[in-house]
Amino acid sequence: xxxxxxxxxxxxxxxxxxxxxxxxxxxxxxxxxxxxxxxxxxxxxxxxxxxxxxxxxxxxxxxxxxxxxxxxxxxxxxxxxxxxxxxxxxxxxxxxxxxxxxxxxxxxxxxxxxxxxxxxxxxxxxxxxxxxxxxxxxxxxxxxxxxxxxxxxxxxxxxxxxxxxxxxxxxxxxxxxxxxxxxxxxxxxxxxxxxxxxxxxxxxxxxxxxxxxxxxxxxxxxxxxxxxxxxxxxxxxxxxxxxxxxxxxxxxxxxxxxxxxxxxxxxxxxxxxxxxxxxxxxxxxxxxxxxxxxxxxxxxxxxxxxxxxxxxxxxxxxxxx
Numbered sequence: 001x002x003x004x005x006x007x008x009x010x011x012x013x014x015x016x017x018x019x020x021x022x023x024x025x026x027x028x029x030x031x032x033x034x035x036x037x038x039x040x041x042x043x044x045x046x047x048x049x050x051x052x053x054x055x056x057x058x059x060x061x062x063x064x065x066x067x068x069x070x071x072x073x074x075x076x077x078x079x080x081x082x083x084x085x086x087x088x089x090x091x092x093x094x095x096x097x098x099x100x101x102x103x104x105x106x107x108x109x110x111x112x113x114x115x116x117x118x119x120x121x122x123x124x125x126x127x128x129x130x131x132x133x134x135x136x137x138x139x140x141x142x143x144x145x146x147x148x149x150x151x152x153x154x155x156x157x158x159x160x161x162x163x164x165x166x167x168x169x170x171x172x173x174x175x176x177x178x179x180x181x182x183x184x185x186x187x188x189x190x191x192x193x194x195x196x197x198x199x200x201x202x203x204x205x206x207x208x209x210x211x212x213x214x215x216x217x218x219x220x221x222x223x224x225x226x227x228x229x230x231x232x233x234x235x236x237x238x239x240x241x242x243x244x245x246x247x248x249x250x251x252x253x254x255x256x257x258x259x260x261x262x263x264x265x266x267x268x269x270x271x272x273x274x275x276x277x278x279x280x281x282x283x284x285x286x287x288x289x290x291x292x293x294x295x296x297x298x299x300x301x302x303x304x305x306x307x308x309x310x311x312x313x314x315x316x317x318x319x320x321x
Contacts, residue, residue: 025262029060031087032252035074035095036156037067039186041203045120045250046090048282052273053266063090067184070094070157072105079107083257085266089113092203093248093309094160096302100310101159101320109306114258115298117270118251122288123223124165124201125208126236127216132198137220137239140199144175151177154188154200159318162188164309165201165222165246167316172241192216203248204229204287222246229287249291251298267295 032050034043043065050061066074071094078089099109107113126137134140144151155163158181170177180197182188185206191197193215201222208230210216220236221227224245236244252270254263271292273279280290293301 025085025265026057026059028086029062030085031064032061033064033066033074033078033087033089035066035068035071035078035089035091037065037184037186039189039206040067040092040156040184041122041205041248042090042092042250044205044286045283045288048279049090049119049252049270049273052276052279053269056269056273057265068157070098070160070163072098072102075109076105076107078253079112079255081255083114083255083259085254085258085262087255088116088266089253090250091253092161092250093305094156096305097159097161097164097309097313099306100313101318109302112256113253114256114263115295115302116252116254116263117267117274117295118249118291118293118298118301119270119274120283120288120291121247121249122203122205122286123221123227124162124246124248125204125211125221125230125233125287126169126199126201126219127192127207127211128199128219129192129195129197130214130217131195132217134219135217136234137236137241140219141173141175144173144177148176149178151175151199152180152197153177154180154182154192154197156185156188156202157181157183159313159320161246161248161309162201162203164312164316164318167318168246168312169201169236169241169244171316172244201246208287227287229285250288251293263295 034046036042046063053061066077075095081087095109128134134143153166185202192200211218218233220239221233222236274290274292283290
């Protein structure tokens with residue numbers, strides 16, 4: 001009987017300690033790893049939410065950009081940190097593609113992470129350098145067919161969502177174009193602006209300002225319906241490719257084993273922030289759609305996404321380089 005009482009006492013003390021830890025969380029700055037460079041869609045979205053989290057929870061939430069390998073470097077770093085709530089991962093959809101494309105990853109998105117919240121989604125926009133004599137999707141396809149292998153397209157890295165989106169587009173259009181991978185959206189867009197590459201699919205947050213300024217030309221948007229931020233841009237489906245859809249999403253995860261109370265508190269704050277009119281307005285103005293999920297809903301969505309992008313990888317024949 002005494003042994004049972006001691007075991008019960010230990011359990012009670014452990015639970016009390018966890019509860020107390022969650023109540024005092026955070027007691028020091030929190031690192032938010034973004035696995036892409038500054039200016040990427042995930043980085044832009046993370047920096048919209050982190051100042052509000054700091055304000056709500058009374059500690060700094062510091063964005064730590066760890067770019068490379070289509071998000072793998074930052075994701076692996078986050079996966080193997082202490083599950084205490086002081087290191088988090090803010091990632092786009094590319095993390096689910098890596099699961100299929102790189103079977104020997106040093107982390108597993110389902111086993112090594114606890115989802116916190118998905119906060120926004122954003123469609124990809126097919127953009128070209130203004131010097132390219134293509135003002136719509138049909139003209140781009142015709143140009144590519146007339147000059148096979150002469151057009152270069154940028155991506156955020158081999159196996160990332162922009163790469164897969166373009167490969168799906170390329171396969172359906174039956175064109176021969178050359179892939180040029182970069183370490184994220186900003187360097188890819190920089191070379192597109194400079195004319196070193198001719199086109200790319202990029203998320204609205206990263207390229208819509210350049211479209212609005214005239215430095216890039218938008219041919220089509222990858223969402224099922226037109227964007228409220230740029231209603232003049234037709235969808236890829238409208239432009240002659242029925243059923244085509246290419247979007248990304250942004251969400252926060254914690255290393256697996258993070259106390260549920262901390263995950264719940266972060267989710268609650270993220271959802272409150274996402275419901276603010278100023279935050280919703282900012283996201284919408286940049287072409288993103290605000291989202292609000294529970295950790296359980298986010299986990300279920302990740303399972304669906306893994307299957308969806310695995311099919312895309314198989315259909316396009318994209319291989320890890």
